[in-house]
Amino acid sequence: MPRPRSLTDDQLVAAALAVVDREGLAALTMRAVARELGVATMGLYRYVADRQALELLVVDHVFRAVDTSLPEAGWQERIRVLLDRMRVAVARHPAVVPLVLRHRQAAPGSLRLIETMLSVLTDGGLDGTDRVLAQRTLIGHLLGFLQNEHSAALSGPGTIVMSELAPDDYPLLARTAADARSVPPDEEFRRGLDIVLRGLSTT
Amino acid sequence: MPRPRSLTDDQLVAAALAVVDREGLAALTMRAVARELGVATMGLYRYVADRQALELLVVDHVFRAVDTSLPEAGWQERIRVLLDRMRVAVARHPAVVPLVLRHRQAAPGSLRLIETMLSVLTDGGLDGTDRVLAQRTLIGHLLGFLQNEHSAALSGPGTIVMSELAPDDYPLLARTAADARSVPPDEEFRRGLDIVLRGLSTT
DNA sequence: CTCCTTAGGAGTACGAAGTACGCTTACGTC
DNA sequence: GACGTAAGCGTACTTCGTACTCCTAAGGAG
Known part of the structure; x- marks a missing residue:
């Protein structure tokens, strides 16, 4: 009924990993990930509760990749x-x-x-x-x-x-x-x- | 010849550990440790280069305690x-x-x-x-x-x-x-x- | 005892980061 | 085509780390 979300979890994770792989863990900030996605900083909070939740998505993604x-x-x-x-x-x-x-x-x-x-x-x-x-x-x-x-x-x-x-x-x-x-x-x-x-x- | 330092490494470490033990690792800030010592925040920088150096002092102290x-x-x-x-x-x-x-x-x-x-x-x-x-x-x-x-x-x-x-x-x-x-x-x-x-x- | 050297100590301030809040806008359904 | 629900954005506040500056005081040398 309402507007559908335009970002998937996978996109969030991909953006976070791109930042981390390119600039290191210290560069993993909400602002950096938002920029990577071409989104306003606060836009991320539509998808994750806070920074910890974003980190958790990343970790979960890494584990899910294991056969x-x-x-x-x-x-x-x-x-x-x-x-x-x-x-x-x-x-x-x-x-x-x-x-x-x-x-x-x-x-x-x-x-x-x-x-x-x-x-x-x-x-x-x-x-x-x-x-x-x-x-x-x-x-x-x-x-x-x-x-x-x-x-x-x-x-x-x-x-x-x-x-x-x-x-x-x-x-x-x-x-x-x-x-x-x-x-x-x-x-x-x-x-x-x-x-x-x-x-x-x-x- | 000049004025001797008034804080020892042990005092720094003791203050840091007091903060950490009482309020958790997240509370370990330069401000909190300085307050614990009754010193201005920036006063700490007379003794340690930065926060990392303070953390290192703490870790080193823990290891040194091992017989x-x-x-x-x-x-x-x-x-x-x-x-x-x-x-x-x-x-x-x-x-x-x-x-x-x-x-x-x-x-x-x-x-x-x-x-x-x-x-x-x-x-x-x-x-x-x-x-x-x-x-x-x-x-x-x-x-x-x-x-x-x-x-x-x-x-x-x-x-x-x-x-x-x-x-x-x-x-x-x-x-x-x-x-x-x-x-x-x-x-x-x-x-x-x-x-x-x-x-x-x-x- | 006095002066000089050098470190100690305090206060101010700036940049970065997380995130609360409120307004605007676009989508899907009726 | 209108409406309601979220999406998306911008602003602003808070907390940190820490650079800079000024002033003070300790303690040895004369």
């Missing part, structure tokens, strides 16, 4: 595939990592992923608090990895600085930082996840 | 003790978790902790990229746990909401969330860390 169909394989391999897809989905927009950490619990799209993870873990013979712990540990590992990667990538500047620290004060740190520079993110994630999965298997 | 002397025990047990001390140090000021995540790499006090961790891992027979991965995985686990705990504690409101989801749509999630409510944070951390340590041992 939850899994191959026929052992449960560890299926967990590996699922978590790696999540990692890759976030890595497509590196600057949104802090948003993902802040809003993942409130994003409906993440519930589907958790449910899928739980079904795989159940398949692996886990239940009760063991299943709770396994799921939390796996998600925690992903969150920790994203955080690590975002603020201190192994092959990034922080590692270089550490590798140049006075070896007298921090002998192992300087040495280890040098070793670290050759480990790419996907290898770091895969091998780290293998450690966790090994721990889950040998209960 | 790095370790008991005579197996390397896994020493790792457990060290990481649990880090967890407890942060848990004393729950609202600073986001600050810790943002600034840990830049806080000098964390270097000492990393160095200690590396020495224990070396004792456990790890070196090269294995040592890199072990250290990253353990720190990642801590960061992930802190993040989990901060934004979605197992015994918190988010879990309750999930346990009340439509069991038809999310059967495992609703069930698992109900199981989760009985797991206290320290148990979650200990058992999660055990999983990782098991994975590190059975290489």
